[in-house]
Amino acid sequence: MHDLVRDIRLVAFDLDGTLIDSVPDLAVAVDAALEDQGVAPVGEARVRDWVGNGSWRLVERALEAALERPADQGVLEACHARFLAHYHASPVERTRLYPGVREALEGLIAHGLSLVLITNKPQAFIAPILEHFALNDAFALCLGGDSLDEKKPHPAPLLHAAAHFGLSPEACLMVGDSRHDIEAGKRAGFRTLAVPYGYNHGESVTDSGPDAVVESLSELV
Template identity: 70%
Template sequence: MLPLLDDIRLIAFDLDGTLIDSVPDLAAAVDAMLGDLTWPPAGEAKVRDWVGNGSHLLVARALADAGGSAADEATLSRAHARFLAHYRAAPCARTRVFPGVREALDALDARGLVLALVTNKPAAFIDPILEALALRDYFRLTLGGDSLPEKKPHPAPLLHLAAHFEIAPHHCLMVGDSRHDIEAGKRAGFRTLAVPYGYNHGEPVAASAPDGLVESLQELV
């Protein structure tokens, strides 16, 4: 086990870009939404740089890219509804678990650590994806971007976890792939661990100065 895990009792994981590669399905939903608006598709490469701040910002970024400027609220609302409909129809057709994730979750669960999930993805999509990928049973609590009034990088979801399980923040670890995960963890008083293979808007996550960085979550075993 990494020294970073010493005295850690709770680990909060991000989902997209940390545990799973969901961009293929997100990109398909984005492109279908753009098609509904008679705009050309964005493609997977662009979407990979847009995810991480929740579905509203993902759609807003896609519309701004397609239209050359920010969309008005009515267009954004309509487009967001279309995106959710397309994504709901196939949230896990091509989404895959990153290598090393199952091994890490197995080992951490066996040690009796509290494992939780904190994502900015809408909560309604969490369980269907986790169930489809056989990951649901690892997590004692899951929080989506709309589960609480605030979402990452605000520390509120992480502080909610710590309070729920009655574990002091300095005994908790936030694991993620983006600057928003690291900022949320630091602001909540959690230790932070980053993976470099996820979605961080084209920036190296190491620039956010996490307490640790691993190439694969299997290094936690």
């Protein structure tokens, strides 16, 4: 096992950009929602830099970019509702599991570690995605961006997960692709590990100072 995991008892994983490349489906839903409002689509490349702070902020960024000004609250609410509807209708048609993910999860479970999923994606989308990839039994706990009062980079979801299993933060590891994951992990007292291939607003995740970086999650086992 990776040195960072040797005395760890719980591993928390981010979802989008860490386990799955979901941007193709997210971008289709964003563009469809914009078109419903009579606004020009923004395209997948731009959406890729906006993922990570939850669906509301994603739609807000897209609207602001398309309109070239802040969006009115009513328009934003309507666009967000349409985004959720479009994404709910097709959340995994183009989404792919990153290489090494399945091997990492299976290997960590085989070593007796508890796995949890902590994402800023709305809770309602988690189960369909995990079921599609036959990963619904991999995680002992799943927390979405609307599961608690706070979401990453706030440490609350991570501390909730540690407390759920009766573990100290020092026995836990946060794995993610963005500065929000690393910040949440540090604030919670978790060790932190980053992957460089995900979504981090065009920045290098190494700039956030994780304890370690791996090119593939398969390196964990």
